[in-house]
Amino acid sequence: MTKVYLGLGTNLGDMESNLRNALLEIQERVGSVTSQSAFYLTEPWGFDSTNKFLNMVVEVQTTLTPFQLLSVTQSIEKELGRLTKSEDGVYSDRLIDIDILFYGQDVITDATLTIPHPLLHKRDFVLEPLKEIAANFVHPIMKCSIADITGN
Numbered sequence: 380m381t382k383v384y385l386g387l388g389t390n391l392g393d394m395e396s397n398l399r400n401a402l403l404e405i406q407e408r409v410g411s412v413t414s415q416s417a418f419y420l421t422e423p424w425g426f427d428s429t430n431k432f433l434n435m436v437v438e439v440q441t442t443l444t445p446f447q448l449l450s451v452t453q454s455i456e457k458e459l460g461r462l463t464k465s466e467d468g469v470y471s472d473r474l475i476d477i478d479i480l481f482y483g484q485d486v487i488t489d490a491t492l493t494i495p496h497p498l499l500h501k502r503d504f505v506l507e508p509l510k511e512i513a514a515n516f517v518h519p520i521m522k523c524s525i526a527d528i529t530g531n
Contacts, residue, residue, distance in 0.1 A: 380410070380440045383448065384480040384513060386496070386505045387435050390423065391474045394433035397459065401475050402437065404455045409448065410441035416508030424502060428472050436480065436508040445482045449492050452477040480505065484519040495520060500528050 385405065389397040398418065406412050415437045422431060441448060460474040480496045487494040495518060499505045506529050509516070514526040521528065 380442060381483045381485075382413075383410075383439050383441055383482050384509060384516070385409075385437050385439060385452065386476075386478040386480050386499070386509075387437065388432050388476045388478075388504070389474055390428065390430040390432040391472050392460075397475050398433060398435055400459055401455060401477060404459070405437065405439060405452075405477075408451050408455065409443060410439045412437050412439050414438040414512040416511040419504060419508050421504040424504060430472055432504060434504045434508060436505065436512060438512055445479070445485065445487055445492060445494060448479060448482065452479065478505075480509065481516070481519070484517075486519050503529075 387398055387401050395418065402412060416435045419434045420431055421434055443451060456475050456477055478496050479494055480499050482494045485494055500521065506525065510525050510529050515524050517524050518528065
């Protein structure tokens with residue numbers, strides 16, 4: 380079993396329902412959800428939108444490999460109504476987004492998967508819920524805790 384952290388976000392439709400449905404699918408198809416943050420209402424990041432986001436982070440124990448995890452989370456996104464992923468850093472409104480933040484202490488740099496998530500240290504909408512459930516988790520590249528990254 381490997382402890383992974385996933386970031387979830389949505390800014391369309393019934394946002395609480397979107398996150399709860401994603402949680403149910405993660406529990407069923409990824410592994411045991413051992414911790415979850417509160418929901419955080421945040422401004423869009425990286426693009427303009429009139430819709431705020433609802434975000435959260437979950438800790439999951441999984442037997443899936445990193446690439447299996449990517450495949451399953453992308454399938455969950457599609458099944459819950461996400462039609463497109465961002466391309467070339469161009470973001471848009473979405474029903475659900477599931478990002479792999481950490482996969483244990485693994486560091487993976489591949490054309491289809493980068494772990495830890497390369498932008499998480501710049502995104503308060505990820506850092507705040509992550510700090511809530513894993514303040515002492517040490518970033519495998521930055522070599523400091525999530526609490527240290529957030530400055531408190």
